[in-house]
Amino acid sequence: MKLSEKTAIVTGGGSGIGRAAALRFAKEGAKVVVADIDSIDGEETANYIREHEGSSIFVKTDVADPEQIKRLIETTTSTFGGLHIMFNNAGVGNLEVRSVDLSVEEWDRVVDINLKGVFLGIKYAVPALIKSGGGSIINTSSLLGLKGQKFVSAYNASKAGVVVLTQNAALEYGKYHIRVNAIAPGVIDTKIIDNWKQNERKWPIISRANALGRIGTPEEVANAVLFLASDEASFITGATLSVDGGGLMF
């Protein structure tokens, strides 16, 4: 097993990519702390892991709130004795409108969760990772963090911020044996794209806009996250790994 004796936190672990990664980490032997703002989904992931002979707890967490992230790290280390993997994954889409029509409140909501949430995850996880002798941080960016798209300015900016914040943390904490990488998923079949699916005109185009001509599954993204979390990626840090079926170059 690739993650035995490791403890991992997965934010946004109640659904989609986070849920798939939490299950994959557990299958590889990790103790998994599921953090999500949604208690029903988050508890369900942790229960599922326990029912399949894994070790998991759920901690209700809003990633945009420093006090709640602090408490998440404290609960993790007091329950499992350390922290080795931090998957800063929770995120939200933005209301799709032109920048001039985007409210400042909506901008703040999206940037607070998608970018400040990753900053807080790094800020409070690093001391715990250092105490454990090092570890791996994986941050969820997006294909839309690597290129602009109309009507998603807050999402674009927040996810682009994650790419460089990842490099910043990789440079600051490499000497403590902490690797920091990002993933940039393309269109993946989770709740976050429900509104795109309902657009009968655009969905046939969006759903095939990559070299493989299909959308991805959360499990395919979880495989990439597992790789970055594991020792198999021992010389990889500061990287952003596209998991997009070739969507960036399409």
Ligand SMILES: NC(=O)c1ccc[n+]([C@@H]2O[C@H](COP(=O)([O-])OP(=O)(O)OC[C@H]3O[C@@H](n4cnc5c(N)ncnc54)[C@H](O)[C@@H]3O)[C@@H](O)[C@H]2O)c1
């Ligand atoms: N699905 C895609 O096509 C796609 C593409 C690129 C990037 N992403 C990114 O992947 C990540 C996971 O999204 P997903 O696709 O699995 O969608 P999802 O909606 O299935 O999962 C997101 C999870 O984050 C949780 N969450 C939202 N706000 C939170 C907060 N403030 N604090 C804690 N948890 C919160 C939600 O409750 C949910 O469980 C996000 O960062 C998203 O931006 C998704």
